[in-house]
Amino acid sequence: MFAIATRNFVEEVDDEGSLIPVTSLNDNIALLTVVVKHKRFWFWQKPKYLPTDFDLNDILREDTPIKPVVIKTDFIKYSGKFGDKMQGTMGADLAKNNVSLQGEDSSKLQSSFGSLKKQEVDMQKLLQDSKDRVLDMSHCLIQQTKEKRRRVFGIVKERIVTSQPCSVIEEVQQGGQCGGNLSICCPSMTKVLLKENASLSKDSDVTLEIPTHTTIAYGLIELQIKHDGQFELCVISDTDGGFEEVDGPIRQKELPRVSGAPARSSENCLQRELEQLSDHFQLLSALPASTRSALLQQIKKLLQDQTAICALEDVLDQMCQDKTPAPGDFKTTESQKQNIQAILALLEQTSQEGPTQSTSVLTALHLLTSALDEMTHDCLAVLEMCCSPAVLKTLELLVQHASGNGELPLSKEALSALTEGIYEKTEHLFASCKVSLKRDGDMVKTEINKQPGNLPLVLCIVIRSLASLAHCV
Incomplete structure (x- = not known):
């Protein structure tokens, strides 16, 4: 609070x-x-x-x-x-x-x-x-x-x-x-x-x-x-x-190259960075439908509480470093703790398909929760309202075009999902992440603002990940 x-x-x-x-x-x-x-x-x-x-x-x-x-x-x-x-x-x-x-x-x-x-x-x-x-x-x-x-x-x-x-x-x-x-x-x-x-x-x-x-x-x-x-x-x-290292210069703070963590390019190319992360999105969409549906519902509950998102991100961060978090590490309420444990239980199910699969899903979930942790309370509230499969599918198309040519002709299906109320919320969500939306009939144009920092990338990661969980749900 x-x-x-x-x-x-x-x-x-x-x-x-x-x-x-x-x-x-x-x-x-x-x-x-x-x-x-x-x-x-x-x-x-x-x-x-x-x-x-x-x-x-x-x-x-x-x-x-x-x-x-x-x-x-x-x-x-x-x-x-x-x-x-x-x-x-x-x-x-x-x-x-x-x-x-x-x-x-x-x-x-x-x-x-x-x-x-x-x-x-x-x-x-x-x-x-x-x-x-x-x-x-x-x-x-x-x-x-x-x-x-x-x-x-x-x-x-x-x-x-x-x-x-x-x-x-x-x-x-x-x-x-x-x-x-x-x-x-x-x-x-x-x-x-x-x-x-x-x-x-x-x-x-x-x-x-x-x-x-x-x-x-x-x-x-x-x-x-x-x-x-x-x-x-x-x-x-x-x-x-x-x-400073004993035998070298001051240690730089750059991260070691971890799976799926692209180094910042001089052009800051959003499309290239998303391509390097595409394996994580594909992995989520390839999970069994029941697992994807359960994960989407549990993550939707997380969107109501930034504290719970931060706690889950800390737990997954420790797990990515091969550390086993203790139950006492959950600095949350009992209901938040149950929500986090439910997500960890779903992650544990993927280990039945082999340790490599479990590790990959862990990294993909850590990618999603880390991006959610960067978002404001206002953005999370809008996301919760847009978590239906139809709306997420349309939002996924929008972020794909935001990293491409920026123009998207909407199909009848997309138009029906992007109602006036949902469009207003989507416009606010994108604007909060330094991406402007302009709608003209059945055409929507996306444009990344000047000096956006990493916010457009964070937005794209969140929507691509949630849409991957919503595929065919």
Whole structure:
């Protein structure tokens, strides 16, 4: 809840910038706090940031601490409300019985952070104070971080803090109604009777009171660390930090070539990158129909909750590194845990066809969940509404043409699936991923915006993967 609120905040105020949302109220983020940056499995994934209990002074060799000069300024006054609403109706006449079912779910997340302050380290003073200083390479934090590849040290150079008590409020409403009469008698003599106008509802309201001086976002400066403990601050944004190998230069953060993870090409060619991933989409579509249908339904449930998606991505990431996650690693609610375990059980079924098949499906599912983890809450809500096979088939055609000539004449089948309401949602989904849609009669034109980053690729991966699961379902 707090993590979603801070993530929404960063997406609104600094989507293309350097601010990192705080994910837990337990994280004590102060200026000069050491944060471990973890490069992810796929090159297009945003890094993960792991705040530590240490600051820069804790890992310096000398005893004289660095006392940063702090610049304090007003930032913005922020209040945001995010939500989605789903409705459904079903009616049926069964001989002497008739029944109508209605359901409605809605959720709202309101963040009122109030007037926010920005605290920044004076970089000129920090550069002077850190010159000729040396890190204690025997410190346990440095030793443990060096052992793991794709890990980089950063220190907090700026943070956004609350200046007054504030709150995050989540409201969830679930309701259903049943009209008419329906009685069911089963062989075991259990009788279910739904009387006219029966209703069921469940509401929950949760409020987090956040105290003054709570950090909700922060910025980092990375460190280039030599094997003898000397280090440099990466003051230029495109300069990467890392550890120097004993017999070589500073370790680069580029990912090792893993199956299906294309290296970023200089042309950033979307079509070429999707072609390199096509084996994963084909693998999903080749699964048994029952497995594909079950996976699609379980993943559709995940779209309601970013926290569950993040948890599943963490579990699959560990499995891709040949690690066995413990049940305690699921930092989720009981229902989310059951959803994740159901997906892992379906993955386990594929092992009956051989270990190679199971490993390949694992990578394909990790590809999908990693892409979902890059999407906003708003995008996930739209995706959930578009998860029918007919709509996914049309969306798949749209992303294929987005990476090609950009124009798609719609068939009668596609036109019927792409109703006005669905088209509006699709247009919003694509726009959120830096792809514009323009419809003229039965022709739809797709165009990738300037400086889109990896968002168009993420969109294509998600839709191609979900459509592969929906084939012939």
